[in-house]
Amino acid sequence: ETGVTQTPRHxxxxxxxxxxxxxxxxxxxxxxxxxxxxxxxxxxxxFVYSLEERVENNSVPSRFSPECPNSSHLFLHLHTxxxxxxxxxxxxxxxxxxxxxxxxxxxxxxxxTVL
Amino acid sequence: xxxxxxxxSMDCAEGRAANLPCNHSTIxxxxxxxxxxxxxxxxxxxxxxxxxxNETNEMASLIITEDRKSSTLILPHAxxxxxxxxxxxxxxxGYSTLTFGKxxxxxxxx
Numbered sequence: 001e002t003g004v005t006q007t008p009r010h011x012x013x014x015x016x017x018x019x020x021x022x023x024x025x026x027x028x029x030x031x032x033x034x035x036x037x038x039x040x041x042x043x044x045x046x047f048v049y050s051l052e053e054r055v056e057n058n059s060v061p062s063r064f065s066p067e068c069p070n071s072s073h074l075f076l077h078l079h080t081x082x083x084x085x086x087x088x089x090x091x092x093x094x095x096x097x098x099x100x101x102x103x104x105x106x107x108x109x110x111x112x113t114v115l
Numbered sequence: 116x117x118x119x120x121x122x123x124s125m126d127c128a129e130g131r132a133a134n135l136p137c138n139h140s141t142i143x144x145x146x147x148x149x150x151x152x153x154x155x156x157x158x159x160x161x162x163x164x165x166x167x168x169n170e171t172n173e174m175a176s177l178i179i180t181e182d183r184k185s186s187t188l189i190l191p192h193a194x195x196x197x198x199x200x201x202x203x204x205x206x207x208x209g210y211s212t213l214t215f216g217k218x219x220x221x222x223x224x225x
Binding site: 002004033042043045048056090092102103104105106107108109 | 149151156157158159160161206212213214215216217218
């Protein structure tokens with residue numbers, strides 16, 4: 001247990017569906033992240049939030065829409081996805097953005113399959 | 116971020132030391148070396164980080180060469196549970212994001 005939980009753990013959706021991934025951290029951290037891990041590719045950073053404000057958006061298509069209502073919760077809203085969006089989506093948190101150690105704690109991930 | 120180069124895979128016998136190398140020849144003076152690992156189907160886990168000096172914690176030791184162009188992560192007594200992909204990452208201290216490469220797949224065998 002890392003203190004970061006993600007739900008659901010597995011999700012299968014059609015291309016016309018709308019779904020949301022949820023992440024919650026119980027560590028009192030101020031920064032949260034979404035990563036995507038496709039098969040046989042490195043982890044890709046998607047979004048970074050600090051104190052509920054988005055500070056980085058790495059050219060992610062608009063069919064992925066993040067939301068950070070408070071420092072403990074992070075959502076990734078999904079709509080009209082493509083089969084190539086099938087991947088493991090990982091959430092992480094860290095104390096804040098400007099620390100030397102910047103240990104990021106990762107959740108277990110959501111395995112997403114788009115049909 | 117400076118790029119890192121790691122071997123794609125390594126093998127280690129259980130109980131022996133695992134030495135994982137990383138090259139980061141373009142590292143700059145304010146960039147730290149971080150190591151994370153990812154066990155199959157789990158999220159990555161922080162192991163250790165350093166700037167210039169060698170570092171040790173309960174999980175591993177980090178040896179950084181004097182010119183800082185390479186480093187080695189040492190797991191002193193590898194166990195089967197250490198089988199994972201190990202990522203060496205160079206990161207500027209002033210900003211937090213991590214850029215993961217392909218890492219080294221370490222297989223620990225009985």
